[in-house]
Amino acid sequence: EDYYQIETSYNEAEDIRLLYVAATRAKNLLVISSLNHKSNKSNPWLPLLINITEKMNITVPEVKLLKTEAKEKEEKSLFNDYKEIQKECGQWMKDLSKSSCYEKKPTDFKDEEKHRKIATVDVGGTAWGSAVHRIFDYLIKEDPDEQLLSLHIEKALEKQEISLKRKEELAGIIQKFKKSDLYQRLKKAEFKYSEVPFTSAKAEMVKLTKITKLNKHKITVFLDILTIFPPLF
Structure with missing residues (x-):
């Protein structure tokens, strides 16, 4: 239970x-x-x-097709289905006419090995997104200098097995973020919360919100990294 x-x-x-x-x-x-x-x-x-x-609320009325229009659409669909079945039957006939067995020489296998492709590692959106999240989180919490930030960018890329050739691309995203109004608010904030778990107690969240309202000169910033620059990921 x-x-x-x-x-x-x-x-x-x-x-x-x-x-x-x-x-x-x-x-x-x-x-x-x-x-x-x-x-x-x-x-x-x-x-x-x-x-x-x-x-x-915005009410959207239901759209009803005219009987003639619906009938024409149905006839067109049936005709397309017929053509598709006819095409498949023709392919079956071609397949049946082919020989079901063939000979292969040892040299044929050697030629296949020469043209065998090398397996590659996919470092798509998931790996890249994790690297960006890691750097943003580090930047928000530590506020490092350029040298430390550069080293941390390399470590984030290496951890996700992404080529260091993309270091400049990631650094560009960071620089764009640092020029934003949101980053200026973060620098002034007394409290910063990145990637806040959604299972956090509601009472604690309310308490922090009240502190923010009472002290007008101090800012509490709750930051979800996913919402900063969605198009960049």
Whole structure:
């Protein structure tokens, strides 16, 4: 029972995290689709629909196709299906006409080995995103000088097995961030929280918010690295 509750709590926290990341991608306006009947219970945006008022709703009328238009569409679909089946049958006939066995000489295998491709390592979005997250987190918490930052960039790339040729690219992202208004706010902030776990106690979050409101000259900044420069990742 305890393990079940832990697993349930983890899944709920993960759902909230994904919903938060998706919602914060909106720049000026967030449009959420929903239904007016019970099927809305399975809507992943349901937590955001609870507090939506009637004024915020935009009713979209159902579109009904004319009978003739629907019939033409159905006939076209059937004709395309027929052509596809005819094409497949023709291919089956070609395959059946081919010999099912063939001879191979030892020299043929040697030629294949010469043209064998070398396996490559994929360092796509996941590895690159982890490296960027690591550097942003280090920059926010430590505020290092340029030399230490350069060394940390190299370590982050090496850890993710990414070529050091991309060091300048990552350094460019950091420099762009350091010129942003958000970074200037971070430098002035007394408290900085990067990658805050969504399982943190609500009471603690409320307490920190109250401290911020009472002391107008000190700023508390909660920062989710994913929302800084989404297009760069």
